[in-house]
Amino acid sequence: MSDSPGFPDSPDLQERAAALDSADGLAKHRELFALDDEGVYLDGNSLGALPRHVPGRMADVITRQWGEMRIRSWDESGWWTAPERIGDRIAPLVGAAAGQVVAGDSTSVNVFKAVVGAVRLAPESRDEVLVDASTFPTDGYIAESAARMTGRRVVPVAPADLAAALGPRTAVALVNHVDYRTGRLQDLPGLTAAAHAAGALTVWDLCHSAGALPVGLDAHGVDFAVGCTYKYLNGGPGAPAYLYVAARHQAAFDSPLPGWHSHVDPFGMTPGYAPADGAARGRVGTPDILSMLALEAALDVWEGVAVEDVREKSLALTDFFLECVDRYVPEGLVTSVTPVPHHERGSQVSLRCEGGAEGADAGEVMRELVARGVVGDFRRPDVLRFGFTPLYVGFADAERAARVLGRVLRRTTGADLGEAQA
Ligand SMILES: *Cc1c(COP(=O)(O)O)cnc(C)c1O
Numbered sequence: 001m002s003d004s005p006g007f008p009d010s011p012d013l014q015e016r017a018a019a020l021d022s023a024d025g026l027a028k029h030r031e032l033f034a035l036d037d038e039g040v041y042l043d044g045n046s047l048g049a050l051p052r053h054v055p056g057r058m059a060d061v062i063t064r065q066w067g068e069m070r071i072r073s074w075d076e077s078g079w080w081t082a083p084e085r086i087g088d089r090i091a092p093l094v095g096a097a098a099g100q101v102v103a104g105d106s107t108s109v110n111v112f113k114a115v116v117g118a119v120r121l122a123p124e125s126r127d128e129v130l131v132d133a134s135t136f137p138t139d140g141y142i143a144e145s146a147a148r149m150t151g152r153r154v155v156p157v158a159p160a161d162l163a164a165a166l167g168p169r170t171a172v173a174l175v176n177h178v179d180y181r182t183g184r185l186q187d188l189p190g191l192t193a194a195a196h197a198a199g200a201l202t203v204w205d206l207c208h209s210a211g212a213l214p215v216g217l218d219a220h221g222v223d224f225a226v227g228c229t230y231k232y233l234n235g236g237p238g239a240p241a242y243l244y245v246a247a248r249h250q251a252a253f254d255s256p257l258p259g260w261h262s263h264v265d266p267f268g269m270t271p272g273y274a275p276a277d278g279a280a281r282g283r284v285g286t287p288d289i290l291s292m293l294a295l296e297a298a299l300d301v302w303e304g305v306a307v308e309d310v311r312e313k314s315l316a317l318t319d320f321f322l323e324c325v326d327r328y329v330p331e332g333l334v335t336s337v338t339p340v341p342h343h344e345r346g347s348q349v350s351l352r353c354e355g356g357a358e359g360a361d362a363g364e365v366m367r368e369l370v371a372r373g374v375v376g377d378f379r380r381p382d383v384l385r386f387g388f389t390p391l392y393v394g395f396a397d398a399e400r401a402a403r404v405l406g407r408v409l410r411r412t413t414g415a416d417l418g419e420a421q422a
Contacts, residue, residue: 013324013399020320020395026313029391032301033234039373040397045180045208045348045387046377048234048298057297061290082292083240083261084279089299090233090242093307094206094225095216100244102279103229103295104287107207107241108138109257110226113282114243115146115174116256118201118224121249122171126200127151130165130173133158136180139205143174149256159186166198173200177215178208178346181379183338185209185346189220196221207231211302212347212390213311217244224249232347232389235295243282250278259284301391313390314347321349321386321398328406330415333360337383348387350379351405360412368408374401 021027034050035041041049065073074080087101094101105113115129129147131140133156140156147154157165162173173195178185188204195202201223209215211232217225225244229235245253255275260266261283264274275281322336334351353362359382366378376386386401409415 009403010324010327013327014396017320017395017399020316024313024394026305026309026390027394029301029305030394033392035392039375040393040401042374042376042386042388042393042397042401044234044389044393045212045231045385047230047237048211048232048389049392050236051234051298051301053300054236054294054297058290058294061293079289079293082289082296083283083287086240086292086296086299087242087279089296089302090210090229091244093215093233093302094210094227094244095214095220096218096244097247099278100218100247100250101242102282103240103242103292104283105241105243106238107205107226107228108142109284110241110243110282111139111142111174111203111205112146113255113257113284114203114224114226114245115143115172116150117245117249117253118172118203119146119150119152120254120256121201121252124151126169126171128153128155128169128171130155130157130162130170130200132156132162132175132186134179134181135174135176136205136207139174139176146256159184159191162191163194166195166200168199170195170198170200172203174203174205176205176208178212178348180208181337181350181383181385183208183346183348183350183385185213185339185344187343188215188222192220192222208346208348211307211310212314214307217246222246229295229298231387233295234298234301234391236291236298238288239291239295239298240288243279245279245282250281253281255281255284257284261285261287305391310390314388315342315345317388317390317393317395317398318345318347318349320395321388321402324399324402325349325351325405328402329409330406333409333413333415334384334405347389348385351384351386353382353384353409355413358413360409365405365408365412368412369401369404372404372408374404376401 065077086103088098091101203224206227210227229239264276353360362382
């Protein structure tokens, strides 16, 4: 029951949610995750939920592989080859053929490898590194240092102006596929083609797209890509990231972090460096095996899942959530900063709290939501983020989140009856 006569619960929305959930072919995947039915988890774009089978697999990794087999596990349990093996499990999710993705290190470190590696493929006359001006900060910080080390300079460019900014001085364009704050999806095929037409290379950051929508790295001729695995890929906190180097660039890829694990003969222990061929060239040193194998186990939930189906459900979920917000939230309290057209939308909805000092404080609103079991997150100064992870979020979750949001906003802004005069 609603606590405000002006905004009753909408049985029609709840009925539609139930119908959409029962027609949803991906709904059965929810039980693969350690989620209870008490709350609504809409923060999988920050930390994906735990697949239920991972703790059991990790118990085996720790007690048997490490505890009993010890050093033998590097060979006999496949620890040594895990980065390429897991890279090949991620590859189909981002539209890459095998042999081009390697798992390891953080996204930040892989941004460094990719940007320096790409700049080293460009002639000296190309002295600019274009960086998505709205980028997740770490990419910008790393690109700045990478540019400084390679004698280039960073030019921040709003994604909408990137195509026009590409030119004979561009070495590389580093772009976030989906904007972490607004959820805007950038035109990966178009910008990659424009970069190539200008003689430049691309580095795409897939942190907010991999596992949520088809990426098509090979199909669109992307040069380099990086991404994390703890968001939509559910790999766990601090799970290893990955690096994609297109097959055509692998032989020339000159990694700025040539550790012994990327050596052609690591156990030759030679003083001189000779790089391995293929994806292994993107490795650095000893990988974080426990996190790596937790990620490998977590990837099992993608068995038999088509990313196209995930995308279809993601768009339906975000459409439905926006419709519910429209119905449950009094006008003028929030505005979506997530694009409406499907080809410009990732898998999250970001709502800006409106009204300046008179309006709701977004941080406070999110605390209230979390206290009521609806977990999204807050990005300063005024954005509420709701991530929709199609493998475990359903339509009833979307309806409930919007309904609770409406109540919290009416309370905190005094838009509720009676409270208006207080
Ligand atoms: C989440 C995210 C990162 C995180 O980088 P880490 O090195 O894993 O901390 C980087 N870039 C983007 C675009 C992200 O969304």
